[in-house]
Amino acid sequence: xxxxxxxxxxxxxxxxxxxxxxxxxxxxxxxxxxxxxxxxxxxxxxxxxxxxxxxxxxxxxxxxxxxxxxxxxxxxxxxxxxxxxxxxxxxxxxxxxxxxxxxxxxxxxxxxxxxxxxxxxxxxxxxxxxxxxxxxxxxxxxxxxxxxxxxxxxxxxxxxxxxxxxxxxxxxxxxxxxxxxxxxxxxxxxxxxxxxxxxxxxxxx
Numbered sequence: 003x004x005x006x007x008x009x010x011x012x013x014x015x016x017x018x019x020x021x022x023x024x025x026x027x028x029x030x031x032x033x034x035x036x037x038x039x040x041x042x043x044x045x046x047x048x049x050x051x052x053x054x055x056x057x058x059x060x061x062x063x064x065x066x067x068x069x070x071x072x073x074x075x076x077x078x079x080x081x082x083x084x085x086x087x088x089x090x091x092x093x094x095x096x097x098x099x100x101x102x103x104x105x106x107x108x109x110x111x112x113x114x115x116x117x118x119x120x121x122x123x124x125x126x127x128x129x130x131x132x133x134x135x136x137x138x139x140x141x142x143x144x145x146x147x148x149x150x151x152x153x154x155x156x157x158x159x160x161x162x163x164x165x166x167x168x169x170x171x172x173x174x175x176x177x178x179x180x181x182x183x184x185x186x187x188x189x190x191x192x193x194x195x196x197x198x199x200x201x202x203x204x205x206x207x
Contacts (some may be wrong), residue, residue: 023052027056030045064080071103077104091118093117097113098113139171141168142172162184
């Protein structure tokens, strides 16, 4: 019976550690939402100290650093996250976004693509890769990703507007007009779409 008791003590210790990493992350997230960034970060760091294998801490810390434009630090934490959980598309997508923020487009594209290898229907990766390719003027490559994203998220006005811009750059005025109008149907206050339509219709006369 004694052996069993010892084993139980150890499982409980393990459980307590994970439990406090969990609660530190919960507190950290609450603080971050309240704008208490430094306190939030301290909670995430404490959680990592306590349990270096609890992946959520690296996610929270990385995202927090990314929102503060501390891209190099964010990249380190998100890479650690991928090491711990290599098969989750969202992790690669987040890393792709941080590289995107940093202006390192080659890496950004690699990580969005990697996310889509893991989950070909990962909406955020489709959208962000499409947006990246659009910004790199690789319009023909961008269109299928944006279209695929819109099949899943039918009312995303940003994606609709970008798709309209893609068609405009290809000089496909008919499709451009359709997507700018769809954008305005969903968001009548979308000034850019309104201006693009004005421009399209102005150029017809």
